[in-house]
Structures are given as structure tokens and as C-alpha cells.
Amino acid sequence: MTSTRSFDGTAHGVPSAYRMAARPAAAPVVAVMAPASTAAAGGRASRSGARSVVALLALLGIAAAVAAFGSLISAPAIAGWYSETRTPMWNPPNAVFGPVWTILYTLMSVAAWLVWRSPDSEPRTRALRLYVVQLALNAVWTPAFFGLGALVGAPGVWVALGIIVALDIAILATIIRFGEVSRIAAGLLVPYWFWALFATTLNAAIAVLAR
Incomplete structure (x- = not known):
């Protein structure tokens, strides 16, 4: 268990396993952004x-x-x-x-x-x-x-x-x-x-x- 505080300052218990599992959600953003930069680089190379x-x-x-x-x-x-x-x-x-x-x-x-x-x-x-x-x-x-x-x-x-x-x-x-x-x-x-x-x-x- 870890302790966090809400906006009103009240402490709440949050399981550590839940906290660790939430982190990988940001990974797909990189996959979405990559093709755009690759396309731009390809456009420059073609000219x-x-x-x-x-x-x-x-x-x-x-x-x-x-x-x-x-x-x-x-x-x-x-x-x-x-x-x-x-x-x-x-x-x-x-x-x-x-x-x-x-x-x-x-x-x-x-x-x-x-x-x-x-x-x-x-x-x-x-x-x-x-x-x-x-x-x-x-x-x-x-x-x-x-x-x-x-x-x-x-x-x-x-x-x-x-x-x-x-x-x-x-x-x-x-x-x-x-x-x-x-x-x-x-x-x-x-x-x-x-x-x-x-x-x-x-x-x-x-x-x-x-x-």
C-alpha cells in the first residue's frame, strides 16, 4: 500500500500493484507519432x-x-x-x-x-x-x-x-x-x-x- 492525497488533503490508500500497472499507458503515443516524422523525412529525401x-x-x-x-x-x-x-x-x-x-x-x-x-x-x-x-x-x-x-x-x-x-x-x-x-x-x-x-x-x- 502507498498513501496519496486528494485535492482536499485527505489521505487514501492505493495498492502498489495498481500504481505500477498504470504506467505503460503512455507507450502507444510513441508508436502513433513515429509514422508522421518518418513521412516528413521521406518527403524531404524525395526532393x-x-x-x-x-x-x-x-x-x-x-x-x-x-x-x-x-x-x-x-x-x-x-x-x-x-x-x-x-x-x-x-x-x-x-x-x-x-x-x-x-x-x-x-x-x-x-x-x-x-x-x-x-x-x-x-x-x-x-x-x-x-x-x-x-x-x-x-x-x-x-x-x-x-x-x-x-x-x-x-x-x-x-x-x-x-x-x-x-x-x-x-x-x-x-x-x-x-x-x-x-x-x-x-x-x-x-x-x-x-x-x-x-x-x-x-x-x-x-x-x-x-x-
Whole structure:
């Protein structure tokens, strides 16, 4: 017999055999928790090594395809109607855009790769979905601005302005979601967001001046 006390201080006798038999109840918890940690480790392992390199190259390739598509659409317009369009005084030389976008697409791809490499989770899934959304808006903006601008003039530029504002919001949302998974990945997208905001001011000014 052992003696225990209740909340009111009253002593009660408890058989020692009963006290010893109650202890093993905590053991199954370890068995339940083990598969979760094993699955997480397996997820990390499956996204390392050669597969990780392939994923990075794929993300870089997708970004390069978006950039190439934009160049094919914009090149004729830059030599045509855009060269005759009034632009704001802070509009940089056309030669600046190519190198800047190359750097930004690279940073963007690396950021997405860092998030992709993280363990499976709902924040990771949401972050990658938003990345796809902003990349799609990015791809749509170029034909909207340069294509519609060439076809219908000012109305097309105003349509492009609506798209790039949506892109600004999507990039910010992506940064926030990336931050839930990797702060480094979120930081890599900040220059991209600043440049998109700058491009938004150019789009807005050109739309106003084109009226």
C-alpha cells in the first residue's frame, strides 16, 4: 500500500500493484507519432539530390519560356507603336528591361524551388499555387500591353494596367505565403515586387498620356 492525497488533503490508500500497472499507458503515443516524422523525412529525401536539381532547372525553364514569350510579343511593338508613344520622364532605356527581368526571373525561380523543397504542408501548397497565379498574370500582361496597345491603342493599355495591378497584389500575396515556408524565398521575391510596382507606374502614365 502507498498513501496519496486528494485535492482536499485527505489521505487514501492505493495498492502498489495498481500504481505500477498504470504506467505503460503512455507507450502507444510513441508508436502513433513515429509514422508522421518518418513521412516528413521521406518527403524531404524525395526532393533532394538529382530530383531537386531537375526541379530547379524546370522552374528556371518555365520562367525562361515566359520571358521568351514576352520578348516575341513585345519586340515588334517596341519597334512600332511603342516607339512613337509618349512615355513618362522616369521611363528607363529599353536596353535596361532585358537584364533586369533576367535577374528577377532567376530569383523568382530559386524562391519557388526553396519552397518546393520544403516538407509537405498546407502553407507550402498554398504558396506554390499563388506562385503559379502570379506567373500566369505576368505572362498575360505582356500581350495585353504590347499586343492590345498595338491593336486598339489606349484602351488596350488600360486593360494591361488592370492586369498589372492584379499582378502586384498576387506577388505580395505570394511573398506572404512564401514567408510562412521560407523567409529566404520570400526575400528573393521582394525585388520582383518592387520592379512590378515600378512597371505599374509606367503603365499607368502611358495609359494617361495615350488618351
